[in-house]
Amino acid sequence: MNPVQNYSATGKEKEVLNGVNPAQKTRGMSFANKVSIFRIVSVPFFVTAILYYQPWRDYLRFVALCIFSLAVFSDGLDGFLARVMRQKTKAGSILDPLADKMLLSCAFIFVYLKDNFPQGINVPLWLVIIVLSRDLLILLGAAVIYMTKDELVLTPSRWGKYTTFFQMSTIVLVLLQFQYTYLAAVLTAFFTVSSSIDYLKKGLKVLYAPDFIRSA
Numbered sequence: 001m002n003p004v005q006n007y008s009a010t011g012k013e014k015e016v017l018n019g020v021n022p023a024q025k026t027r028g029m030s031f032a033n034k035v036s037i038f039r040i041v042s043v044p045f046f047v048t049a050i051l052y053y054q055p056w057r058d059y060l061r062f063v064a065l066c067i068f069s070l071a072v073f074s075d076g077l078d079g080f081l082a083r084v085m086r087q088k089t090k091a092g093s094i095l096d097p098l099a100d101k102m103l104l105s106c107a108f109i110f111v112y113l114k115d116n117f118p119q120g121i122n123v124p125l126w127l128v129i130i131v132l133s134r135d136l137l138i139l140l141g142a143a144v145i146y147m148t149k150d151e152l153v154l155t156p157s158r159w160g161k162y163t164t165f166f167q168m169s170t171i172v173l174v175l176l177q178f179q180y181t182y183l184a185a186v187l188t189a190f191f192t193v194s195s196s197i198d199y200l201k202k203g204l205k206v207l208y209a210p211d212f213i214r215s216a
Contacts (some may be wrong), residue, residue: 029091032081035074036095042071043102050110058118065175071103072168097156100164101135107171108132119177123170127185127192131167134196141203148207157202159195166191 049064078096108128115122145151166188173181 030081030089032078033089033092033095035078035081036092036099039071039074039078039099040095040102042067042074043106046071046103047106047110050114053114053116055116055118061117061175065172068103068107068168068171068175072172075100075164075168101139104164104167104171105132105135108167111171111174117174117177119179121174121177121179121181123174124182124185127170127189130189130192134163134192137196138199141199145203145207155202157195157198159191159198163188163191163195 046064046067049060049067053060053064075096078092108123108131112123112125112128166184170181170184170188173184178184
């Protein structure tokens with residue numbers, strides 16, 4: 001019997017292989033994780049500004065834009081800190097995508113529900129459905145993999161990063177009432193569908209991979 005097939009990496013070895021710094025466990029919550037939590041906390045404030053928006057309270061549109069822009073900035077910041085300052089943690093690998101999904105799902109839902117923006121520019125319903133369907137697919141896929149393989153694999157892909165960028169850009173353009181927002185919506189739909197297919201292929205590969213291959 002091949003001893004390599006029977007070898008299973010220890011928890012600490014897996015963390016090192018995944019770029020997780022074990023020293024962070026003894027130092028409390030990393031700053032990168034605090035930034036991700038800030039993004040989660042900002043969601044109800046953004047939603048409140050959108051819900052209370054009315055044409056005669058147009059300043060709330062810019063309040064929502066500022067909150068969303070800060071959240072977008074924090075998304076880039078925590079990724080930078082995790083890579084450059086070696087603050088990658090297991091909690092961060094969950095908090096970061098969770099924060100993105102909470103922010104963007106709520107943004108697309110509640111912005112779409114507002115039909116009284118100054119220029120009447122908004123996200124189309126079909127794009128909201130595509131965005132939410134992708135998030136649901138990823139969450140269900142992660143849950144199935146965790147239940148069957150007893151591990152949670154959340155590895156961001158190039159398609160996923162492009163998708164996040166275009167989804168965030170679309171919300172910003174809507175809040176700015178940019179005339180050509182529809183073109184951004186089409187690009188967002190393309191990358192959202194493409195990343196969904198990419199994650200589905202990778203998820204099926206992990207799900208049906210022999211255990212000794214994953215643990216070797």
